[in-house]
Amino acid sequence: MTVTEQLSRLDHILAHGGINTLFQPIVSLSERRVLGYEALSRGPSNSSLHSPVTLFAAARHGGRLNDLEMVCRRSACRQFSHSALQGKLFLNITPESLLDPSHKPGRTLELVSDAGLDPADVVIELTEQTPTEDFALLDNALHHYRAMGFSIALDDLGAGYSSLRLWSELRPDYVKIDRYFIDGIHQDAIKREFVDSILKIARASRAEVIAEGIELPQELQVLTEMGVDLVQGYLIGRPQERPPADLSGFFTRSEQAQTLADEGGDLGALLLVQPAVNADRPIGEVLETFRLQASLNSIAVLDAEERPVGIIHRHLLSEALLKPYATDLLARKPISRLMSEDYLAVEISHSLQQVSRLLTSRARQRIEEDFIVTENGRYRGLGRVIDVLKLITEMKIQQARHANPLTLLPGNVPIRQCLARVLEQGRQAAVCYVDIDHFKPFNELNGSICENNEQLGELIATIVTTIEENFELTPKCAGPERLDQRTHSDNR
Template sequence: MTIAEQLSALSAILAQRSIHSLFQPIVCLRERRVHGHEALSRGPSNSPLHSPLTLFAIARQAGRLTELEAVCRESACRGFSAQHLEGKLFLNISPESLLEPHYPSGRTLKLLEQMGIAPSRVVIELTEQTPTDDIQLLSNALHHYRDMGFSIALDDLGAGYSSLRLWSELRPEYVKIDRHFIDGIHHDPLKREFVGSILQIARAANTQVIAEGIELPEELAVLTDMGINLVQGHLLGRPQALGVRADQRLLAQVLPAALMQQPTVRLNATLGQIMELFGRHEELTTLQIQAPDGTHCGVIHRDALSVLAFECPPPMAGNAQACAG
């Protein structure tokens, strides 16, 4: 498809406002509830611009990104309100749109009033695809939104052009760790170190951390053990037109199954028992430790077994309580 044809398709989408929104749940692990939903925009299913990557790339190239994002916000707010979705609505907005000098002030607030959505339920999720040249100007713009009751999230922490500086300067209420650092975290000690460092900074900054892109139970188990509370990913719910009943099914079935799918070992298990269980399940990289009351109280990594065997003196060698705590 030529550039001219793509630009023509974009014009038709904007003129007809033919954007549809999918919603992916963000789950609070401690409270076993849906904390919110991220709205994800798609072009018409029969359009070459159905993919969001292509759609937004063409809009940016055509200088119509702000116009497209306004249509996406309208679609997201209407869908969120019509389906009575739980929690907060996370709206993706690029810094360049926020800084657009000709963008009508108050349009988003007016839209929310029409939909019956309080600004306190909306999180502006900054997506950084290009370098942010004027952070102070961006900070001023976000201060305006905070004054109206909105919260701020920084998307893809660790992948953007200046994400750590943006975190320091903007002090968002949420940061979302880039999925690169979540993928395979159960067998990558360096990724665990990175996420651990982010959690330390988040505690100091009073910021809530969201781990996104979770696809495996092993990833969820490690993140839970590290203290991550807010999670998002295909394991917990794919982007779709979720309703309240679907959310309840998620909490009642998908989340407990994801947390409990792994084999577990008792708190007083010996090193021999742990090694035997790893031997029978060669695909496992972690094992959950189960307390006497049945709750999950820790995790043992396969790559740490040699360290455990070396460091734990007899006769306590391998005791999960002594070595894995």
């Protein structure tokens, strides 16, 4: 589509609507509650302006940025109020739109009031896409918002052109750390130092820090240990038109996140609570569900007992309806006509390793397709293939990082973690410590002990069995392997 066509399409959107608003939750870990929701705007799903990047770039190019942002704010306020969402509404606003001469003061307050919202529950979130020139004028504009009762947030700290100066000049109530510094923070010391510095500055300036872009339990665990309380990201909740009001399941999973990562436990941490449809649901209604929820990749199809019988993937549905007159001919037909019966359904109690093996054994499994998660055969939600693979990879890296370099068996760090969990839980446990004398010359003479792990494992198992029989204990460990099967060598 040419620039002229994009601008024409933009004019149509601004005149007749077509903006879709999604909401992503921001939660407080310490208070176990939803602080609020960030409103994210999307263009029409069947348009080249669906992507927010393309949509706002076109508006900026055509000098309609202020007009587009007002339409987005109106849509966000109305939908937030209509959905009766709890907490604060975070509205994205660019500094350049606030400084636009055509910007009318008081218009945002009018939109908020018309939607029945209290300005005290609305946060103006500054998203910097271009350099900010006039800090004094921007400061005056934000003082105007504060005087009306709004709070101020600074988005993407560390990614903007002058975000640190904006923080110093504007003194926002909330600071959101750019997801670049969150991605893989559990394995990047420099990113941890950056976040730690931000936390220190935030305490001094009395700003609250929000970590956004969290996708892995390990990232959440590290941030929690560092003292970050407000979090946002796919791990907590994806942007949705109608986000779930109850996130108690996430808070329960977040408390178990480290244990799950260590154990390779059940799939609770990866579960996506998504709507499902009955097999007789009309295709037209399912198509409309996909249209309204741009982030939805798949929908499970269930029978009368809520057991999965198929799955609908967005790309397959789109392909089926590309044929001439297909939409008109199939709109009232049951979705069972187009659903795929070649799907993977796994129990939520399955381990990540089990699911990973099932996924990799499926020749036709595509990485962008979801799989179905069940509990006792009944539908619970969906899981993403990419999430499983990423978590498995992180677990392998974590295990390798703390492995003994000679034996490749778990080293001191996981052993200490395992012992700490056993002590915290107050469980009975038997610990077997094996110290191999003269290990270094033995290893040099006979090759790596990794080649003899089977014999070594059999020896330890025999010792453990003897301990269990004599002391009538059933030692178990919350780590990736049983504590009583671990060995440690100091190379003496």
